[in-house]
Structures are given as C-alpha cells and as structure tokens.
Amino acid sequence: MPQLRLALAQVNPTVGDIAGNADRVLRWARHAAEQGAHVVAFPEMVLTGYTVEDLALRRSFVRASRAALEDLAQRLATAGLGDVLVVVGYLDGAADAVPVLGTPAGAPQNAAGLLYRGRVVSRYAKHHLPNYGVFDEYRYFVPGKSLTVARIHGVDVATVICEDIWQDGGPVAAAREAGAGLLLVINGSPYERNKDDVRLDLVRRRAADAGCTLAYVNMIGGQDELVFDGDSIVVGADGTVLARAPQFDEGCLVVDLDLPAATAATDDQASHVESADRGAITITRVALSAEPVARYEPVAAGVAPRLADDAEVYAALVTALRDYAGKNGFESAVLGLSGGIDSALTAVIACDALGAPNVHGVSMPSTYSSEHSRSDAADLAQRTGLQFQTVPIEPMVDAYLSQLKLTGLAEENLQSRVRGTLLMALSNQHGHLVLATGNKSELAVGYSTLYGDSVGGFAPLKDVPKTLVWALARWRNEDAAARGQTPPIPESSISKAPSAELRPGQLDSDSLPPYDVLDDVLENYVEQDRGLEELVDAGFDRELAERVLKLTDTAEYKRRQYPPGPKISLRAFGRDRRLPITNRWTGRTLPRPGEVPPGA
C-alpha cells in the first residue's frame, strides 16, 4: 500500500485578515514540510477566517480572497514547498455571476483550493450549507455540485467541507463511488460542550460510509462569539483512531498513513454519481503524481488526551477572551469587582487569558455595599496579582440625586449605571477592554441593568449558567491547589448568597427562584425548547415556570444590547436565538429598558 505523511494544520485565523492568514498558512505549511509531510490540510475558510458574515456578499472581498489563494500557491512554490499538496479553505465567487433574486450576490462559495507546484490545481465548493443555530450559509453561499479527487503519490484523495459530513449522502457517498483512498474534511466547527464525543462518532460513521481513512482538520481559537476547539482527528475506515490533536491548541498533527493504491483511470475527467438528495454529483479527477513515495519508516502519531468537562469549558472561555482581545487590539482588560462569584470568575479567566498585570479590577462600593464585598474583592486581587483600585460611587450618585428625584428601581439602576460609566471612562482613558460579568441565568431572565452592569466589549460568562459558574470556580480552585498554587477565588465569594447590593439587605433570591431550580427550568425551556405544559408535566411548579418563561421571553431587548460572549452550548443567546422584540405571546410587554425584574 502506498504511504502518505499527512499533516493537519489546526490553526487560528482572524476574520478579514486575509494577508495575515495567508502568512499563517505559509508558516505552518513550511513547518509541516520540514516534518516531511506530503499533504497539508488547513481548516475551512482559513484564508478569510470563519465566519465572514456579510463580507461574503462584498465583491471586492471575494476578489481579494481569490487573488490571495493564487498568490499563496506561488509563494508556496517559491518557498520550495511546491511538491507538497496544500489544501486551503477560502471564499470563492463568480466574477460574472448574474444576479438572481434569492441567490447571494456574486454567487459566493465556501470552497477548498488544492495548491500544488505554484498553481491552484482544483477547487471544491461545499455542498451542504448549514442554516441553523449560528449558521446562515444559505444567506452567503451557493452550494457546490461536484467532487474533486486528486491523485498524489498514487493515492486518490477526496476533499469535502464540514457540514458535508453532518448530513447523509452527498459528497461522502460520492467519495466512496469514486474509490477515494483518503477523505479529507476541512472544518470550521465551533466548540460546544461535549461536542467532541459527537464529533468522534460522526467521523467514524463517515469513514465507514466513505469506505476509507478519514482525516478531519478543525480550526482553533476564538472568533467573536464562536470558539473553535481544534480536536482534529484521523480515523481508519474501520473506525480506529489513528491520531488526535489536543483541544484549544494551535499546532500541526502529523500522521503516517498506509492507503490503498489508486486504480481509477485519471483521464476519466468527469464522471457522475447520482446523489439521493441533491441530483447528480460530477466527479473531477486531477492527476498530480502517480508514483507512490519510496517506503519509509513511519513515525508514531499522537492521540492527545481529552480535557475533563470543566477544564474543557474553562479552556474555551480563556481561549475566547484571549483571542477576542488580541484580534481586536486590546492588551488589557478592566472589570468591576463586587466580591461576588461572577466577577471573581471573570477576573480569573481574564488573568489566565491576558496575564494578571494586564487585568484591572475596580471595586466600586456604594452605601449599600457590605464589608465582605470590599474585602472579598481585595482578597481576590491579592490572590491573583491583578491591578486593583477602589472608586466609591457615592459622590456621583449624590450628584444625580441632587438633580432628579429617583426612587425604587430607578435609584437601583442608577448605581449600576454610575459603575458602568466609570468602567467605560477607564477604558477610554487607558485603552482597556471592559468585561461584563453577567452569567447566562441572569441574561435569560433579564436580571441586569441596561447600560449598567451590562456595559463592555466582551462578556466571558454570557453562555455560562450560574450553577456552572460555581462549578468552574470550584474546579479552578481545586486545579490550582492540585498544582500547588494559591486557589485564586476567595472561598466566601463561592459560598455566600448572591446579591446585587443595590438596596439594603437585597438578595437575588428576593426576585428569582434558587439558581439550581432556575437553571433547571432554563435548561428545559431554552436548550430543550419545551413549552410550559411540558414543564408542568415534567413536575415543575406551574406558577414558577410561568414566571421564568415570561421573564425569559421579555428580556430579549436586554440580551440584544449585551456584549458578545463565547458560545459554549447548543443554544446560546445571541445569533442562534432571535426572538422578536415585541412578543405578546406570553401576555406581557417589554420591560421598561433598564429595569431589573420586580421583586417576587
């Protein structure tokens, strides 16, 4: 059987930075070649980053992507890497596309380019376009209808893209018909909790469907609200895991494969395979090199261990923040430290992402702040080494109250907004990224103040339910202890009853159910899409469930104004849940902007 040394380059591109991404591909291709790789595969849309959203509809951007691909082929050859087959995801499009109503302008395609000896020798466009959850690919792309099989060193290699393997039939079935000896799958597959297990099962099933070895390369890194975990995998046709890359780590997975010798005639330039769902698929064959490489001693490929569940989520949150800051040009962050668990965990994530000296924590006590709020915040600063300062808000609050008569919620919200304004002022003065510290449970029910605690550029815990906030805090402390380090989060921040401290003696439990109950309702309503009657049938108290559902539906306006945050679950708030702002279904109207929900 012919041998092939395959490198899967699990890299971290930046959306829109075509020049930087091309440099990154060149750098990692060189690295792979130095390791003796014959084929190097990069992730989906690596050249433009993923997702480019409406940039895909801009002709000049499509042109820039196409030109960069051609240029990259030449640069690879000039760098002496021409004989390596380099597979690169990019944005394609037709310069002369006739506008068709209902078809994206310029007919863009989510494509893979095969670069070899200075040329783009083949292009493949994704067949299956996901249009659910965070994906909007019907808006941006027209589907491909062909499959390329490239013969390199005597092996027939077929390439497909991401969603192509999540749906039955189509190009995977065509790869089997075409007799492919290796199926390459290039991906921009966002992280979700526990998705790595699903992914492994899927990859195994599709290897069996294709009847050949399958190599899956995924990007890593944070990009706006998405986090990519890498987790590139190579499995044999029988499902054996031959190699697996670490999660959340940029790098190159090199694996030696024994693959079946190609037998199809390569002058058979355009055969067709009938696909059950999408009509005929044209198979295009490209002959690059027929001769197998001389036999060599294979190197052992690694199978990286999986992170435990909490460690995995924590790594996703750190990666998301590090890249959001880095890709947007921020080196430092600022956040309010209340002494509570949300701001404590956010601060520790920030320290791990940016380095403690670049994290600025501000204690902003009011007349209602408890002594432990201040001392817990100071304790956190001391444990982590972050920059700490205290700015009492009383002078500002008093100045407003001297001008306006404010009571109740208006006065509570005022305190929160004075803090938001202080953080934004520090951001503007010093260039820090402001971090919002709200969690998913609060966001769901609108337990926050618009333009108050919700200000900022990024919200690390936006998709983390409160019960998971506690679990991650405990895990982070235990992990530190196990490494012989100081646990960063003060125990009392974890154990005390949550409070917004906007009026004397206020507790979250005055307005909301206990967080374990709340998170249980939200899991059923938001993640599992169960309706009220189903919740009641499942044993939830009707009055409680009704209240949570109404709060959740009517908090959509606040969620829209919240900063972006990393998506770690199937149904994060933001792009993948889009409720109308006006929603009378629940019989309630939009809360007045900025209200925290009224007390129980």
Added chain:
Amino acid sequence: MPQLRLALAQVNPTVGDIAGNADRVLRWARHAAEQGAHVVAFPEMVLTGYTVEDLALRRSFVRASRAALEDLAQRLATAGLGDVLVVVGYLDGAADAVPVLGTPAGAPQNAAGLLYRGRVVSRYAKHHLPNYGVFDEYRYFVPGKSLTVARIHGVDVATVICEDIWQDGGPVAAAREAGAGLLLVINGSPYERNKDDVRLDLVRRRAADAGCTLAYVNMIGGQDELVFDGDSIVVGADGTVLARAPQFDEGCLVVDLDLPAATAATDDQASHVESADRGAITITRVALSAEPVARYEPVAAGVAPRLADDAEVYAALVTALRDYAGKNGFESAVLGLSGGIDSALTAVIACDALGAPNVHGVSMPSTYSSEHSRSDAADLAQRTGLQFQTVPIEPMVDAYLSQLKLTGLAEENLQSRVRGTLLMALSNQHGHLVLATGNKSELAVGYSTLYGDSVGGFAPLKDVPKTLVWALARWRNEDAAARGQTPPIPESSISKAPSAELRPGQLDSDSLPPYDVLDDVLENYVEQDRGLEELVDAGFDRELAERVLKLTDTAEYKRRQYPPGPKISLRAFGRDRRLPITNRWTGRTLPRPGEVPPGA
C-alpha cells in the same frame, strides 16, 4: 362573467399576540361582510404577526397558531360570517415532523388558511422562501409544493404568498395552468423607499404571467425594525389598476370584480404542473360554491393617491415609532434635546406619533454648550408643545472628575454618558421610552458614544442619512406652513453647522467630511456595495474614501449595541447587514468601545 366582491383587509397585527390578532381578523371580517364582501383576504402571517423569528421553531407556538386558526374558523361561522371565504396567513407546522438536520425543527410553514363555514377548507404553504436582507426564511420554514384552487361563487381563486410572486415560475405559473380566475397574493412586504413603484410593476407582470386578475394585500404598521406600508393593489390581467389602498393606513379595500367562470372539473383533485425550478407542483381543487352570485350593481373602488417621497418616509417613521411604543406598552417617550437637527426631528416625529403632551424633552447643557443650543431646544418645545425640562450635567461630570483623572475623548464621552444615564433614570422613574436620536450617517462611521447618546429603546432616525434628516425637517416645516400651522422646527436648528459640543468649538466637520460627501460615499459603499477602487474610479478622493470605509467597517460593534430603528432603505444597519465584529480586512482594529472617531 361571474361577479365577486373582494375585500383586502390591510391590517396591523402584533407579533406573538395570537389572541389579539385573531380578534382583529374577526373584527375586520365582520366589517367586510357588512360591506357585502364574498371573499376577504388578510396579510401573510396575520395570525402570529410577521416576523416571528425563532418563535417559529417553538413547538408550543406553532400549536397555538394552528389551534387559533381552527378556532377562528368556528368563531367566524358563529358570528354569521361562515359563507364568506376568509383567507388568513398563519404559522403552520407538522406535529409529527421527524427531526432532520438542516431542516427547521417541527418543519414549520408560512401558510395561508382558507376558512369557510366553520372549517379550514384548505391550506397553502409558501413556495419561495426569501433568505436575504431582513429575511431568514430558510431558517424558519420548509417550502410548500402544492397550489390550492378554491371555487367560490363559480370563480376559481388561487392563493399564493409574498415572495412567490417575486421569483419567476413556481405557483404563479401553476395558477395559469390551473385556469385560475383570480390570484390572491397575501403579503408581509416591508416598506422601502420607492418600493411602491417596484411593487406595482411586479404585480402587473405577475397578473400577465397568471393570465388573470391579481389581488395583492399587504399588512401595515411598525413591527420592531420593519415598517409595513400596506399599499394593497388589485390589477386586471391586462395590468389595469382596479383598486389601490392608501399607504400606512389600516383599513379594508373593497372592490367588485367581473371574473371568468370556472370551467375545470373540480373532482380533478390532484393534477400536477411541472415547474422549471422546483419540480412538480400539485394542484388541489376545493369546491365551495359553484353558483355565481345574482348580478348586482358594482360599487366604484378607490385608487388612493400616492404620498410624495418625503411625506412617505416621514409617515413610515411616525408609524414605526407609534407602533413600537404601542406594541411594547409605552405611552410616552423621553429624549435629549441638544438644539441640533437630529433631536429636533426626532422630537417632532415623537409628537406626531404619541402626541406632544406624551413627549418629554430634556435639555442637558454642559459647560461647552452654546447659548443657541439651549434657546433652540426651548424654542422647539414651545413650537411643538412637548414637555420640557433642563438638567445641567456639570454636577455629575464634576463628581466623576473628582474621582478619576480623565482627558480628551474619555472626558468627551463622559459627558455623553452622564446624559444617557439621566435619560435612563427618567425612563425608569416615569416609564417613558427613551429615544436615541442618531442618524444613519453617524451610525455608519461610529460618530457616537457607546452608552451615551446611543442609549434608548428605539432610534427613529437609525436608517435616515443626515442629508435626508435635513430634507425631512424642511419638508415637515413646509407641510405645516402649507396647513397654516406653526413650523415645528426652529430654522436655526436646520441651518447651523452640526456639532457634538463635547469640547470648546467642536464641529462635526473637524472629524468627518461634509455630510453631502459622506452620504454620497455611504450610498455607494453601503447601499450599492461598491469597493474602494470602484469609488475612486467613480471620482471620489482616495484618501477620503479610504477613511470613510475604514470608519464604517470598524463601527460594527457600536451599531450592534444601538437601539432598533425603522428600516426604510434597501440596506439598513442591523439584521440586514451583519459584519463580523473582528474585521482586519481594512487593516484597522476595533475602536475602543465608546470612542467617537478621532479628529481628522
């Protein structure tokens, strides 16, 4: 030829308010029946409102919509309206849909129900699903594959939905094959500037394609970011306009039609028509009544005059604000009055939408505010009769500056945020909706302060370029003068040079090109999607165009945090332009949150 009296009910539903919408349908159906109508058609998705966004994916919501339709059929019969054929848009779905990856959960459909004698006698699902601009229908619906032809009083009536007539072929062609005598088109077609001309041409073309009279009914009213203008139309097969409803006005267009007698055998229950683009279309026939109505004297139908261009845009803005407030339970609004043109026009729109006594204008002068800022704001209040108060911001600004050392942009932004916090406090205390007063030109280039002048629940001018702000202000004043009323906007607010007044002597022109030039660049870049080179080729100064393009690309974060506002153009900011937040294509990074762009 058989006669038919047709009523097009151009009504204003509320998203999510199924019960309220059903009541509305019943009320208008009764009204139409009182006028002797034989057929009454309501808009697309009238029962749920349009667009319901992710509510479409919620099983309990789909069930509620289906149940409401059945219930409505019975209520119509009980009310003595059973012999009137009532066509109602609603959300359909399959209770037993098998989950298919890539297909919306529950297989929802954008459907029309035909209600007659207490039953839903037929259901039609939209074939062509728009997935561009503000539309995401591939996310929410599965397309229909059949066409219903209902025989009523001896006339064969086919029903299709909105996008079905914007694309060639499909059910319109099938209606001709089926020998329909009347093609009903029910719509949720959002307003855009000058779309009424496009719509009339389209309706005429499709009447010719279908070979019969075409009746087009559209909803009216504001719904979140969309505005529906009504503009229901009936044209003959030869393109003659037989009736046309007013724009932005809820009501019922009644028209008497002479239509060809149906000839097809109605026991031919399921013939098929081949469609070029989407496979075979099944034609289902429903026989309701074969006998034509006894001949009667037709009444003359009206053709309402069109509004002039500025009047039309102004009506859209007033409608949008009135309904956003009303549908969300606000009776009053508050906004900052700077003496400038944006806040002046916003205030006048608010007075027209909500009544001057419900509009609260706040002058919030700083030490940098000019005397004319205060006097122009007071003059506006006096001319319009809105509620006016003055709250100087110096005490609050001084309190912040006593705690933090702030300079430059940080100090400028602080002033803006103190004003934002004041408006939010008034909102929380009194229940007013806060209006943001920024225009599209500012939004494009990020000339605003995050959490400062951008706070609020609704932004009436969000899609209005600055040059159009001036034009609308002049039009409104002239229109008032022509009616013998006081022009509401002080002349000096229109004529003076725009300034943010955040530092001594500051003018917009310090940081931005003149607005006529800026709007010209934005029209080409944003609306026409021309790239830099195309702009330079068209004669724009390269340095200026580069600067505007960079500002526009990098202001995406601020635009995302901006309140919703009515869409009046092809490419509004918001749902129909979704740029990635991180976008290095232009070689610039995200501005620090909250910055106004640096001076030139």
